[in-house]
Amino acid sequence: MIPVQGFEGQKVAVLGLGRSGLATARALLAGGAEPLLWDDSPEARAKAEAEGFTCTDLMRHGAMEGVACLVTSPGIPHLYPAPNKVIARALEAGVPLDNDIGLFFRSVALGSWDEFDTVPRVVCVTGSNGKSTTTALIHHILQVAGRPTQMAGNIGRGVLDIDPPQDGEVVVLELSSYQTDLARALTPDVAVFTNLSPDHLDRHNGMGGYFAAKRRLFAEGGPDRAVIGVDEVEGRFLANQVAQGPQDDRVIRVSSGSKLDEFGWSVFARKGFLAEWRKGRQMASIDLRTVSGLPGAHNHQNACAAYAATRALGLAPKLIEQALHSFAGLPHRSQLVGERGGVRFINDSKATNVDSAAKALQAFPKIRWIVGGMGKDGGIASLQPFLGSVVKAYLIGHSARDFALQIGDLPHEICETMDRAVGRAAAEAEAGEVVLLAPAAASFDQYPNFEKRGEDFMAQVRTVIG
Missing domain, CATH: 3.90.190.20 (Mur ligase, C-terminal domain)
Structure with missing residues (x-):
């Protein structure tokens, strides 16, 4: 568990008591906060009460008084198509909104990190399609490489439910647009954008809002490395916004189908072969056609993104190639x-x-x-x-x-x-x-x-x- 920092002795309201909501409540309590819990579902409230929590109707008169923050679950609308009634009340009262992702980033770096030989890193993956596979593949490559790693977020465990990162550990998070849209803190070391296609448009009031939610991970997060799929215009725009120029190797452009040999750093797949280029020179090549767990061009794009992210973490191409061949894929995805x-x-x-x-x-x-x-x-x-x-x-x-x-x-x-x-x-x-x-x-x-x-x-x- 990651104890939430910064709310010791303060009331923090938690709306939505699913997996992430209950993990948030536990982490708040561990950090010394006083969590006020609510869910419209009687079953969800009963589950929380069985753990010893007290549920408080956040719509009752005076419920928001003295509340330092309202933490909401991803599935609850906070703006479009209309704010949830509890969130609307918080907005009227000026109570700051956040989610578990924001609490994670404000709490994950502990004082003990000063004693580590290698500071832990956080890799975040967002996009429309392929983000679960890319997240799991990065995690798998790190495991094969012998690097300590945990995977959480929109896949696996809630972010506050993981163990505090240890020396040299890499935390890999899959983040949906619902999560990046609201988090008040977003500070990944490596951020990955896979691609963009229409989805969740009612929650973001159209494609512009949907893209803006994804873009926050890069614009507000300021990652050391940005891995960006550029097969759509939104990805090309994002790479252009983040990079200082085409040779800026803090941005690693990724494509499935296009040759990207004119940039400072790029990884692309063509005709089943992955290629890494840096400053006009090819650095590595991998035949993806024989990787059984990653069939098709869309999975080749996922492989390129995971390869780029793990190269940014310092892993060798041969080691990454070995890990690609042992990746079994995710259930229900090819x-x-x-x-x-x-x-x-x-x-x-x-x-x-x-x-x-x-x-x-x-x-x-x-x-x-x-x-x-x-x-x-x-x-x-x-x-x-x-x-x-x-x-x-x-x-x-x-x-x-x-x-x-x-x-x-x-x-x-x-x-x-x-x-x-x-x-x-x-x-x-x-x-x-x-x-x-x-x-x-x-x-x-x-x-x-x-x-x-x-x-x-x-x-x-x-x-x-x-």
Whole structure:
């Protein structure tokens, strides 16, 4: 646990008692603060009270009096589309807002660090797609290298729930736009921006607000090194804003598809090969085509970002290459479930929007595509340019029939359920083909989350392959 510093003897309100909220309450108490807890859910309040905390309705008259800070959980809106009623009350009263990320950065550096031979470092990863894989890959590379490391944030544990960093340790954090948007302190040593595509636009009042939330990690954080994906205009703009010029090697530009040999420091992948360039010279090359845990151009971009971040931490290219080959990937993200008769079964249940589904569809040459669920605005019509590798689509869930109308002449079958889709795809698939779950839709019509959807896919696959 990271005890929260700076609030000893003061009241700090905590809104939202999920994983991060309860971890925040414990860390505040450990730092000598008096936490005032609230959640609209009676079940969440009961869980907190079972730990010995007292819950206080933050909407009652006078509840904000003497409160030094209101710490809110990521899922609670603080501005758009409208502030939560408790947050609105805090804004009216002038009570500062923060989240667990802000508390982490104000509290993580302890006096004992002066005695360390090597000061701990913090790496933060943000972006639209690939940030979980990139975060986990950085963490894995560090483990293979024998560096002490912890992973937290939007993946794994809450940031205040980790152990205080030790001598030479690297803390790797995945940060969503909800987390970077509100944190009052953001001071990573290395900051990574993977890419940007439309998501969470209601919470940020459009793409401009969404990008601005991501940009805060760099503009306010002032990292020693910035690793920035430049395959979209927002990334190119961000790199331009952070760097003093094209030869400024504090910025490491990353691309999947573009050659970036004219900059001070860059890492890019082309035709399956990763290349590192510094000041006009190629420093290293890695054949990513043989890295089974990172298939497709989108994962090659993740590999480039993780490579750049760990190079910025001083790791050698050969060591990083070794670690890439032992990375198994994350569940529900281009995850190889099994193989039968030359047919591979890939679980990419995390592909909940058209952008991530497009990347999955470009990763394999011959695909039996399982798609559908609770469709998002615009459906899947924009995936038309990426359907050339699809042999047949098997449609499931609420939007199955709508999606069928949007894929043109592509052979398809409306299966509705996962078991029928997997069974039909497996029966028709031929050697060299891939049965791919890349839903391009939310899971909430049939499953509580994308993880449960992916687990169902894996269970059905295991039934089929024996």
